[in-house]
Amino acid sequence: MRHDNRLSRMLHILVHMARHGGPVTSERIAAMLGTNPVVVRRTLSGLRDAGYVRSEKGHGGGWVITCDLEQVTLLDIYKAVGQPSLFAIGNEHSNPDCMIEQVVNLAVDDALREAASVLVERFRTISLGELNRLFDERRAAGHDGSIS
Template identity: 40%
Template sequence: MADSRLSRMLHVLVHMHLLGDTETSETIALMLNTNPVVVRRTMAELKAHGIVSSTGGRNGGWTLARPADAISVRDVYRALVEGLPFSIALSSDHPNCPVERSVNALLVGSMTKAELTLSEDFAAVSIADLARMVRPS
């Protein structure tokens, strides 16, 4: 099953930047058509990585922990995604087989290049950049 947390949280973070206000878990849950508990759990992961902060109480909620131009897509990705971005498993049935070793070497090399490109692309785009795509300055 595909993990949509990155796209959904980028959506939320851009809205938070554009609105410039504190957003409650309930408001974010409505935005994402999900449960506030799911929002709190996911936002807690972002908070642990210094992307958002939270305040309690009557006017409490979630805010960006640093300026939107200082939060990259890669920052959000790393906060939410564990492991490798690709789920292509290597074969290990016949480790002494030169064909299996060649196939695995090709796959590892290609995935490594793709992961580097993905990381570089994600690092080059900030929440503020995404907001400018929506509302050009």
């Protein structure tokens, strides 16, 4: 089963961009993520449309973060990347007239709605600035991990 990792990838890149302090090319971002620069540009275009990044053309150009890290939340970025499905599980719809299937689907739908609500609310409380600070804390504590 394939997971949609656009949110975590873009959060990763945004913190890198904030720490870099200058333009970062699509090629460099693609190398960090192990993907194609076209995929990077397509995904970053949603963040550009939301006003979180901009692209600078020409020599020395690239993507630049334009938002206040303290004001932008994980929820904001989740919305900007297209609100991908939060869960990989879902309901069976092979026999919609079956009352057992209907009851199961209702129970699963209710649980998924409740879980999604909790997760979205948590996303609302975490800023990009907090991610940046958490990185600094982990680095200062000597956690082994590269900036890639």
